[in-house]
Amino acid sequence: MGKAEKERLNQTLNSHLNTIHETLQLLDQTPASSLDKVSWEEVVKTGDQVSKQATIVGMLWTGEKPELKAVEENMAAYFNTLQGFLLLSHGSTVGAGPTLSSCIHASVKQVVDCSFKLMMETVSSYGSHNKDLKLEVPRLVGSVWEACSALKKTPATNITAIGRAMTQVAVSVKDVLRELKELKPTSSNLKDEACDDGAPTAESGVQDDDNSSDGELGNDLSPEEMKIAQSAIGVVSETTVVIRELIRTITGMLKQEKPDDGSSFVDSLEKLLKLCQEIGVQIDELGACLYPPQEVIAVKAALEEISRIISEMLAVVESFKTFSATFLQACIGLRSSITHMESELDNSCTTDIAAKMQNVAVSD
Template identity: 25%
Template sequence: MAEGVGNVFRTAIDNMKLALQQLEDGEGLDKSKLEFNLEDFWLRLRVATKCLSNEVTKLCLAFSKPPLPGVTQTDTMLRTLETAYLEMLSAFYSLPKSCGLMLRREVNLAVLEIMQSLITVVTSVTEKGDKVQKERLVLTGCLWNACEAVERLPQNNLQVTCNIVQREEGLVLDALQEIEEEVATDQSGHRLRGEEEEAEDDNSKTWNNQDRELLFPCMGLVKTARSSLKRIHTTLQMNGKYETEEQVSQLDDLVCEVKEISPAVDDLVSCMYPPMNKNAVKSAVAVLKTRVEALLHMVKQSHYIAEQDTGWTEFLLKAVDHNNNKLQPLLISCK
């Protein structure tokens, strides 16, 4: 590539990296005090990303075969490209925190991916060779996908929250099903072997009778955590709102609490496998109990819980206590 054209590309790429760094370091000024319309925001962002995708395509096509563009033409294309990605960034920075921290985070991640793909594609244009040409097609496809992904982003903080709660419920369900399969396998083998033969088995691969007593109330606590997330998701879909800052803030707070549940479940389930670590189980039970109770108590005070929903929140709180009360004597008696 000619030195003049190379310099134009280096300057353009440096500017892109600077914009990316600013995006990674922070999300710009909070413009919640300014007039803002969420529908207008999405229209602006979609138009900007489509324009960016088109300009990248033009650039790659121009450098796909001779004669290659000269300095002036290259500079013009890269400046047009810069205008497109700066418009995308400006659209993102216009999204105020009052629309929801989770929504901002989702959009931020999408824009970051676009900028990272953009830098990779434009850098590949400066490189030569048939292999690079083929790789550039793949990289350009990744950028197109990243731009198109904007169309599929959740449109408001309620949608983001519903997606996260559903995802976390799925993670808890996966952990529960794995341990249930292990228990079912153990029960089947336990019946076939009998107690005397079992005593001769490798105790690192099977549960003893004391372990088995702990399994079901532990799984009961995990099931309660899963039921809590499932009911919250259903209630959010029916009653969730995002019209006021308080409602949006409650959704953000909910996500923070919800994200604590699946790691707590994973910690408990992981120490339930043989050989069971009783001290680890005791600690993990206490953490999960606290997390689920905190989640349910917070939910009870939120806008999306109607009077008729207090029944299931109280029922689930009692289920937490019930399983914990069954566990504590067993954990104390464990040596």
């Protein structure tokens, strides 16, 4: 009898899983703009219902083996609630751009994945005397709770989703800034400075040992390279300001995100995010090229790309109903830092060529 019950439960479960899989395919399709948009609050409330159903599942396993009918009824109630949750989630993507849709899909998929694991485990544990299996069900119930609770943190608007994505870029750029500030001159330069200051030779030797590990890590820059690194710090620092002001500009337009704004408004936001991510890539490239030997050509190329991106950003922001003067000032500041760094690079190249010419003259 136990084997027949288990087989029956497996068939019932597979039927429900197939239905949910079919509904999931709907989420991959863009809903028609003519459909009524479902508020994210409704999705969250339905998520709470999924969480409650998971609690009921857990309660079935606190005592003796539950009756087959009770398990089947509970399973049907759970998957009906889950399917309603998926349909509402799809409705919430009306007017959503790629970034918001991606956030919604990720949160929804987490709820579905946890639900599948829970229901599959309940069927697997049915009739088992293994205490470890029965302990696994409460743990999986907790996973469903967490996934449903995380829905409250999912962005509900395009602006919020894009703002968060830009914040991630800002964090990455700040990491590059921190690494650049950790760059140090070569130990030989430190030794020369110590000798000029009249420091004892023994102390200079200790200083060399202390910085030997830095040299191995590539933090051994010549005076000319340090000047370029310092100018790069200015560029990266000003980039963080640009991204910060861009985020402020976008979040300040929360009231503008209305249905009558049309897809063009969302497209503009998505373009700004793409440009922001592109500038993050160029900053990573810039930071990587500053470790010795510094790649001057690659650095110049990165600076040119950053300048191009800033111009495109300004063109998009200027098309909005309200233009941000602070964002414009941030862009001007970044361009000024780029100009300064390009000047340092040119001076470095001139100095390098002069040094090589001098060496040729001496050898002759």
